[in-house]
Amino acid sequence: METDKLTVLTIKYLKDNSKETFKEMVEELHPYDFAELYRALPEKHHFKFLTYLSTKHIAALMMELEPDMQKEVLLKLGIEKSSKIMDIMDNDDLADLLSEISEEELEEYLAAMQQDESQAVQQLMSYEPETAGGIMTSEFVWLRDYYTVRDAVEKFKSFAEITRNIYYLYVIDEEKKLVGVVSYRDLLLADMDEKIHDIMFNRVLSVSLDTDQEDVAQLIQRYDFLAVPVVDEKEALKGIVTVDDVIDVIHDEAQEDIEKLSASGKDIDFQTTASVAAYRRLPWLILLLFxxxxxxxxxxxxxxxxxxxxxxxxxxxxxxxxTGNTGTQSLAVVVRGLVTNDIDRKTVTKLVWREFKVGIIIGLVCGLLVFLVAMAWQSFMFGIVVGVSLIATILIGTMAGTIIPLILYRVGLDPAVASGPLITTLNDIFSLLIYFGIATSLMHFLI
Amino acid sequence: METDKLTVLTIKYLKDNSKETFKEMVEELHPYDFAELYRALPEKHHFKFLTYLSTKHIAALMMELEPDMQKEVLLKLGIEKSSKIMDIMDNDDLADLLSEISEEELEEYLAAMQQDESQAVQQLMSYEPETAGGIMTSEFVWLRDYYTVRDAVEKFKSFAEITRNIYYLYVIDEEKKLVGVVSYRDLLLADMDEKIHDIMFNRVLSVSLDTDQEDVAQLIQRYDFLAVPVVDEKEALKGIVTVDDVIDVIHDEAQEDIEKLSASGKDIDFQTTASVAAYRRLPWLILLLFxxxxxxxxxxxxxxxxxxxxxxxxxxxxxxxxTGNTGTQSLAVVVRGLVTNDIDRKTVTKLVWREFKVGIIIGLVCGLLVFLVAMAWQSFMFGIVVGVSLIATILIGTMAGTIIPLILYRVGLDPAVASGPLITTLNDIFSLLIYFGIATSLMHFLI
Structure with a gap:
């Protein structure tokens, strides 16, 4: 937790060549902590730090680092050592890493890895990134339903290394079809001689390889699962998605919605450089400018x-x-609602009608307020022009903020690309047309 | 999964009085599914549906329903039956439910519940809602370090009912201080005669009762934990927060950020009525109007x-x-960044300087484009006035979008209240002052 103190200690141990004391310290740390330590350590100490860590610890460190730092570690370790680390890494994290490096390097690493690991990771890399296949791991333990609890525990023990982030054991039949699930808790509660068949839960919910990652997240969130199995078109078990990956999906998807709603472009955080941030934001701004x-x-x-x-x-x-403000409000309600609701014609009709009524109510209240201000300042008719225009533009703004994202969703685009700034800019145009249109048609009352 | 089919079947069973067939069907469902079924069922069938469910199933149903529906169930069941359900519900869900009902009803329910359950839930209700204390459950299983694995498994079996969503067993000393943690996996991998002391993990990360729920979520997300223990000021274990609650926190906090960034008011979803939605959105709009x-x-x-x-x-x-658009972009980057970054003076200085440079780059590009348009349409000097104004206003807009949320954060307010619409409206004012200020001072070149 106290990275500063750890960093000072680590530098001391590295300088004093106190490898043993260093190892004792590392034993007590979580992978997230080594990663923080690695980031905090001045670069000149990185190489020695890596030589002091065991292969297992380097693999754990790698799974926590961002792509740029992962590549740095690979470079420092060289191909041979790196491929040993890759053999130990979780397949899903490894697939993400390998998709970041160049074609030639990829081939070198895959050739140096153990054959089965290399094949498994190439299989994973072939799935689309934001689907169940793309975020699942192919490391899991399967059972048959005629096993006893004792058999299951024995098998579990012999695969101990890969069960770190796995919380259920899946039961398959002779065709590898998923037929049941058993949790660690079920195994602990059962007698050793009971059959898996008698303690397993039959109605297993699963997702397919191409299920969108947001839908996987929704399933886990709704049912409070720790993991969900992924099956192919023949219902054969291919992998599992675990709750820790799903937390990252929920976090990232919310982040993406906010980025799109604010038209701020992809992936800008506190570390992004000014030129990259400007480059990512400019396309939208130039469009909005015109x-x-x-x-x-x-x-x-x-x-x-x-x-x-x-x-x-x-x-x-x-x-x-x-007009822009009311549009932005409706937009936010619609975009977030689309994430959590199942959309059918009835829901859409109800929503559009609700927002229409909201537009009327808000329009009447704001229109009346501004009528009073404008009348006090100029004349009754002037107040009418401004008040009626505001009612009309607020209604149009609300409808644009509701309907534009729904249309985008209907035609298969992400509704969040109808960003707040885009809706605001479009609503500027609508509002000017209405305001000056009304004023022009009532001109003879105004002068 | 197929709620429509289930609903039709359920109505049939209820009408035919086929209680046994109904029970068999329910046995195969997850709590989320009964809740969906309950929502889909016409209200006239609700009472009979409840009489067909076991106490255990009603408790599971209750934990999935929203407050209004929970209150409806309590009303239909009456105090005596309700208090039996409450005895079985998870304490954290029960505390949330009880905080929604009136003072008198609360006393009646608490009096009818078992004494120990009633005391436990009252204790939970005394913690602040958005803290670790407010979201934790006080139902957990503790061990002592001198237990053998066999003792631990025995104790675990005898508390089977409360271990449904619990994934670690915590080890405490004679003063109830937290000294270690053991996962189900550790128990399965160990021999029955090993001592807990030898298999437990000593460096347990914990949070205190008043830790903000966002910080709890961040800890679980960083370390990929399934649960985190909550301790009081004497480091005595008081409860645990589980990953399923944390997923809800991450989801809700992102939702809140989006609501605030769009000034759309709290809690508006597809089900909110028009008048409530309008009422929640109006305060911000009236402020923005003035x-x-x-x-x-x-x-x-x-x-x-x-x-x-x-x-x-x-x-x-x-x-x-x-000006509004660039401000909204910066705002979104800052608000989301504040969620995931630890903020110190250095980070803030770096961020403000980065956004300043972004403002300059974006301003120069957009300013040049608009200079060309304005020059072609009017005159060189006119182009200069419009172009220079745009550079200055974009820079001001970017800075306002960066600094206003940082100041709010510094003085302890939620930075997301500086919504997109607010920043946009303020930036309208800044931009007009700058634009007409520059134009006025260069007036003799323009005419």
Whole structure:
């Protein structure tokens, strides 16, 4: 936990060549802690740090590091040592790492690895990244239903190394079809001579290789599972997705929604450099810039109205702003709702109708407030123009914020690409058209 | 999984009084499935459905339902039956339920419950809701380090009922201080005669009762734990937080961030009625409405400038919009970053400096583009005014989006209350001041 203290100690041990004391310290640490320590350590100490760690510990460290640091470790270790580490790493983490390196390096590493590990990881790498196949591990322990609990525990013991993050044992039939599941708790509670068949749970929920990772996460979240089995089209067990991977999926998907809703581009965190961050944000901004210029064109076409009633300009930023705000609110409700709801025609109709009513209520309240302000400042008719425009634009804003993401979802696009800034910019255009349209048609009352 | 089919079957069994067939069907379902079934069933069947379920199944159902439906079930069951259900429910879920009902009802239920359960849940209800104490369960199994594995398994078997969602056994000393942890896996791998002392892991990470739930979630996420123990100020074990609760925390916190970033108010989902949704969204909108009117006042004060160069108006929506967009982008990066980063002076300085550079780069690119457009349309000097204004407003927008949430965080407020709409509305004001300020000072070049 106290990385600073650990770092100082580690540097001391490395300098004093106190390998034994160092090893005792490392034994008490969690993999996340070695990774923090590795990050905190000045680069000149990295190589010696790695030589002091056992192969097992380096594998645990690798699984916690980000891709850039993983590559640094591989480079420092060389191909031969690296391939030994890769043999021990969890297959799902290894597949992620290998998908980051160049084609030639990949071949060298795969050739140096144990054949079965190398084949298993190549199989995993062939699945789409954001699916059950892409996030599952192919390391699991299977049982047959005629085993006794004693057989199961024996098998479990002999595969102890790969059961670290696995919480259920899966039961398959002669065709490798998944037929049941047994938890560690079930094994502990049962007598040694009971048959697996009698203690297993039959109605196993599973996902297929191409199930979207968000759906896998939803299943685990709903049922409070620790893992979910992944089967192929013949219902043969191919791997498992564990709860720790699902937590990362939930975290990342929420992060992605926020990035898209704010049009901030992919993967910008506190460590991203300014030029990369600017490069990732610019495409959306340039698009929004040109859409924003359309607003200017609209104003230009109403120049006549503007010349006659200059006061109209003063309410323009507020009207455009409010349309954007109400649109952003609806958008956020729709985008998050799509994550947790099953969508059918009935749900959509109900939602659109609800937001319509929300738009009316909000429009009436805000319209009335602004009518009073505008009337006090100019005239009754001016108040009417501003108030009615605000009601209309808020309603349009709410509807745009609701319907645009629903249409995107319907045509198979991610609804979150209809970002707050995009909805706001589009709503600017709608609001100017309505505001100056109403003002122009009522012009003879205003002057 | 197929709720529609299940619903039809259930109605049939209820109408035919086929209690036994109904029971067989329910045995194969997960708690989440009964809850879906209960929601899908027309209300007139609810009472009979409940009478057909065992006490254990009703308790499981209750833990999946939302507060309104839980209250409906309690009402249908009556105090006596309800208190029996409450005795079986997990303490953390029960504490959440009881905090939703009225003072008098609460006393009635607590009086009807078993004394030890009632005391345990009252203790839980006394902790703050969004802390480790508020989300933990006080049902866990403890061991002493001199137990053998056989003793531990025996104790585990005798507490089988409460170990459903528990994945580790905690080892305490004579003062109830937490001294170690043993997983089910450790027990399965060990020999029956080994001492717990020899197989337990000593360096147990724990949280205290008042640790924020987000920090608990972060700990579990970092270390891939299935549960984390909660201790009081004397390091005595008081409860545990399990990974399924943490998944809900991560999900809810992301949801809250999105709600706040879009100023859409708390807790609006697809089921919320229009009037409630409008009521929750209006406070922010009315605030934004009045801030938006300030923009009008600014325009009013530049009336002279506007009269002389009407073309300035046409770029106004774009400039205001771009300032809002860049501000929203920075805001999202900062708000999400604050969730996952440990914040110190160095990190903040680095971040502000990074965003400053991002603002400069984005400002230069967008400023140049708009300079070309404005020059082509009006004049070189006009292009300079619009371009320079855009650079300055984008820089201000980026800085406002970065610094405002950081200040809120520093003074202990939630940075996400600086919503996208708020930043956008404030940035409208800044952008108008800068744009017309620059235009006014360069007026003699423009006319």
């Amino acid at each position: 859409i924003g210029l359309v607003s200017g064109g609209i104003l230009d076409s109403f120049e006549n109205t503007l010349d006659q009633v200059v006061a109209l300009i003063f309410f323009m930023p507020m009207i455009a702003g409010m | 801030i938006g009117l300030v923009s009008g006042g600014i325009l009013d004060s530049f009336e002279n400038t506007l009269d002389q160069v009407v073309a300035l108006i046409f770029f106004m929506p774009m400039i205001a919009g771009m």
